[in-house]
Amino acid sequence: MSIARxxxxxxxxxxxxxxxxxxxxxxxxxxxxxxxxxxMRGPGPKWHAKHRQDNVL
Structure with missing residues (x-):
């Protein structure tokens, strides 16, 4: 084989x-x-329902 090849x-x-x-x-x-x-863009409704705090006076 040649050098060029x-x-x-x-x-x-x-x-x-x-x-x-x-x-x-x-x-x-x-x-x-x-x-x-x-x-995911953040907690959904199920998470909010589970972690809801009933501190409303």
Whole structure:
């Protein structure tokens, strides 16, 4: 194998690696799942009913 062919093979490997990393990055950026939309925002009505204090005068 000639030196030119070897350097072309190395270049192809680097390009494939770079393309793979860019694809993963773009897939991550396009991921529609946003966990912050599903987090609880605070205690709900059942918690309030259970922890209610009847200190009203």
């Amino acid at each position: 070897q350097s072309l093979t190395v270049l192809e490997q680097h390009l494939r690696t770079t393309v793979t990393k860019w694809r993963k990055l773009l897939d991550t950026a396009r991921d529609p799942y946003r966990p912050e939309l599903y987090y």
